[in-house]
Amino acid sequence: xxxxxxxxxxxxxxxxxxxxxxxxxxxxxxxxxxxxxxxxxxxxxxxxxxxxxxxxxxxxxxxxxxxxxxxxxxxxxxxxxxxxxxxxxxxxxxxxxxxxxxxxxxxxxxxxxxxxxxxxxxxxxxxxxxxxxxxxxxxxxxxxxxxxxxxxxxxxxxxxxxxxxxxxxxxxxxxxxxxxxxxxxxxxxxxxxxxxxxxxxxxxxxxxxxxxxxxxxxxxxxxxxxxxxxxxxxxxxxxxxxxxxxxxxxxxxxxxxxxxxxxxxxxxxxxxxxxxxxxxxxxxxxxxxxxxxxxxxxxxxxxxxxxxxxxxxxxxxxxxxxxxxxxxxxxxxxxxxxxxxxxxxxxxxxxxxxxxxxxxxxxxxxxxxxxxxxxxxxxxxxxxxxxxxxxxxxxxxxxxxxxxxxxxxxx
Numbered sequence: 001x002x003x004x005x006x007x008x009x010x011x012x013x014x015x016x017x018x019x020x021x022x023x024x025x026x027x028x029x030x031x032x033x034x035x036x037x038x039x040x041x042x043x044x045x046x047x048x049x050x051x052x053x054x055x056x057x058x059x060x061x062x063x064x065x066x067x068x069x070x071x072x073x074x075x076x077x078x079x080x081x082x083x084x085x086x087x088x089x090x091x092x093x094x095x096x097x098x099x100x101x102x103x104x105x106x107x108x109x110x111x112x113x114x115x116x117x118x119x120x121x122x123x124x125x126x127x128x129x130x131x132x133x134x135x136x137x138x139x140x141x142x143x144x145x146x147x148x149x150x151x152x153x154x155x156x157x158x159x160x161x162x163x164x165x166x167x168x169x170x171x172x173x174x175x176x177x178x179x180x181x182x183x184x185x186x187x188x189x190x191x192x193x194x195x196x197x198x199x200x201x202x203x204x205x206x207x208x209x210x211x212x213x214x215x216x217x218x219x220x221x222x223x224x225x226x227x228x229x230x231x232x233x234x235x236x237x238x239x240x241x242x243x244x245x246x247x248x249x250x251x252x253x254x255x256x257x258x259x260x261x262x263x264x265x266x267x268x269x270x271x272x273x274x275x276x277x278x279x280x281x282x283x284x285x286x287x288x289x290x291x292x293x294x295x296x297x298x299x300x301x302x303x304x305x306x307x308x309x310x311x312x313x314x315x316x317x318x319x320x321x322x323x324x325x326x327x328x329x330x331x332x333x334x335x336x337x338x339x340x341x342x343x344x345x346x347x348x349x350x351x352x353x354x355x356x357x358x359x360x361x362x363x364x365x366x367x368x369x370x371x372x373x374x375x376x377x378x379x380x381x382x383x384x385x386x387x388x389x390x391x392x393x394x395x396x397x398x399x400x401x402x403x404x405x406x407x408x409x410x411x
Contacts, residue, residue, distance in 0.1 A: 012087035015080035103311050104238045105275060107283040108403070109247070112177030112269035113372040114170055115359055116153035124177075128376045131353065138264070138360045144256040145200060152260040153359045155267065163201060164209055167255050171213035174251070174269045181271055182219050185280055190246035193223040194233050196364040198254045206255075223249065230391050231290045231367050231399050234272075238289055241274070248272040252365040264360030268368040270375075283406045285378040285385075287371060288312050293397040298334040301398055305342050308386075308400035316343045319402075320383040323374055325355040326366025326390030327398060335388060344386060366391050367399060374403045 111124075116137035118127035137153040144154070144163050157166055182191075197206050226233050226248070237248055250270040257263045273281060291308040293300040309316055322344055324335065339346050346352045355362070355370060362369050367389035374385035387401040 011091065012084035014084055015077055017077065101239065102289055103313075104242050105286045105288050106234065106238065106248070107273040107275050107278055107281075108270065108285045108287055108371070108375045109273050109278070109281045109283065110178045110181035110269070110271035111284065111372045111375050112174040112267075113369065113376065114155055114174060114267040115264065115369070116156055117359070119156045120169075120173070124376060125380075128373065128380065131355075131358065131373055132377065134353070134358065136358050138262075138358065143260040145260070150261045151360075152257075152262060153264045155255070155265040163256050164205060167199070167201065167206060167253075168209045168213055170255065170267045171210060171251075171253070172216065174267050175213055175217035175219065178249070178269045178271055179217055179219055181281055182221060185221065185247065187220045189221055190244070191221040191223045192226050192237075192241075192246050192248045194226040194228075194248065194250045194252075196229060196250075196252040196368075198257055198363040198365070200256050200258050210251075221247075230364070231292070231389070231401070234287070235290060235292075237272075243276060244274060245277050246274075247278065250368055252368040254363040254365045257363060262360050264355075264362045266359070266362040266365045266369050268365050268372050270368055270372060285375045285403045285405060287375075288402045288404065290367075290399045290401040292399045296331070296397065298337050301331075301334050301400075302338045302341055304398070305338050305344075305386075305388075305400040308402050309342065312384075312402050312404060314384055314402060314404065317345060318384050319344045319386045320351060321374065321377055321385050322346055322352045323355060323370040323385065323387045323389075324353065325370045325387070326361060326363070327356060327388055328390065331398065364391060367401070371401065371403065378403060378405050 113124060113127065115127065117130040117135060118124065138151060139153070140149050140151045141154065142148065142159060143150050143152065144166075155166070155170055157169065161169075195210070197210070199206055201209075226237075228236050233250075234248075248271070250268070250272070252266075252268045252270075254264065254266050256265070271281075272287065273283075275283075275286075288308070289311045291304040291311070293304040322339070327335065353373075355373070359369075367387070370387045370389050374387060377385060383405060385403040387399070387403070389399045389401065390396060391399075
C-alpha cells in the first residue's frame with residue numbers, strides 16, 4: 001500500500017495540569033467554610049460544648065475531603081499523561097516505520113534508451129547530448145500507418161521499413177544494451193518483467209515480435225510478468241518485494257501510436273535491483289520512491305513533489321536537472337508554481353528539459369524515458385535529478401520522482 005505521511009494521526013492532546021491556585025487556595029478555603037458552616041448549622045448542642053471535637057470535625061472533615069479530591073485529581077492527571085505518552089510513542093514508532101518504508105530505493109543497474117535522436121549505429125552518449133542540448137525531433141513527417149504527414153517523432157530507421165521488422169530491430173537493439181549486465185547475473189536469478197507497449201500493431205503481433213527478440217537476445221533468466229502498470233508497479237515493488245532476490249526488468253515501448261500527432265516513438269529498457277539483496281552489479285544511480293498527486297490540483301502536485309524530495313531526503317537546491325514528460329500543457333501553470341514553491345533551481349533553457357516539446361508525448365513509456373535519460377545524465381557526472389511525469393492516460397495524476405548518484409566509497 002502507498003505510504004501516506006499525511007494520514008499519520010496527530011499527537012495526543014495533553015491533559016491540563018491541576019491549577020495550583022485552585023487546589024491550594026480556593027478549594028481548601030471553600031471546603032473549610034462549608035465544614036465550619038455545616039457544624040454550626042447541623043451540629044448538636046452537646047457537640048458545641050466540646051470545642052476539641054467540634055473544631056476537629058469542622059476542620060478535619062474538609063481536610064480529609066480535600067486530600068481525597070486532590071489525590072484523585074493527581075491520579076487522573078497522571079493517568080491521562082500515561083495514555084497520551086503511550087499514544088505518542090505508538091505514533092512515533094508507526095511514523096518511523098512509514099519513513100523507513102517510504103525511503104526505500106531501487107538500484108538502477110542497466111539502461112537502454114532509443115528515441116528519434118538516436119541513430120541505429122549511434123551511441124547512447126550522442127543521444128544524451130542531443131537531449132541535454134535541447135535538440136528537437138518533433139517535426140512534420142510521414143506516419144508509419146498511412147504515410148500521412150503529421151507532427152511527431154519516429155525512432156530512427158528506414159521510412160519504408162515494415163512496422164513489424166522495425167519493432168523487432170528496436171527491441172533487439174534494446175535487449176542487446178541490457179544483455180551484458182544480465183550475463184553477469186546467475187541464471188537462476190528471478191527476473192520480474194514489466195512489459196508496457198503502446199502500438200497500433202495488434203497485441204498478438206507485437207507479442208510475437210517481443211518473444212522472437214527475447215529468444216534471440218541470449219538472456220538466460222526466465223521472466224514472470226508484473227501485474228501493475230507504470231510507476232505504480234515500482235511503488236508496489238518497494239512496499240512488498242524489497243527483500244526479494246528478483247530483479248525488476250522494465251520494457252516500455254511506444255511504437256506506431258494510434259494517433260501519431262504530437263507523439264513520440266520510444267523504446268526504454270531498465271533493470272532495477274534491490275539494494276539489500278543485489279550485490280553482483282554496480283549501481284548506476286538510486287531511484288527513490290515516486291509520489292503521485294492525489295488529484296489534478298496545484299496543491300496536490302506540490303505535496304507530491306515535496307514528499308518525493310523528503311523521501312531522499314534532499315534539499316531542493318541540490319537538484320541539478322529537472323525533466324518533464326507526458327504532461328498535458330494545461331498543467332503548465334501548476335508546474336511553474338510548484339517549481340517555485342519547492343525552490344528547485346530552474347532557469348530558462350538551463351537545467352529544465354521538456355521531453356514533450358523535444359520528442360512528443362511518449363505515452364506509456366513517459367516515466368521510464370525520463371528515468372533512463374536522468375540515469376544516463378547522472379552517469380555522465382551530474383548530480384540529483386527530478387522528474388515530473390504523466391503516462392498513457394491524460395487524466396492520471398502526475399508523478400514526482402527523484403534520482404540520485406550512488407555515494408562514493410571514498411566519502
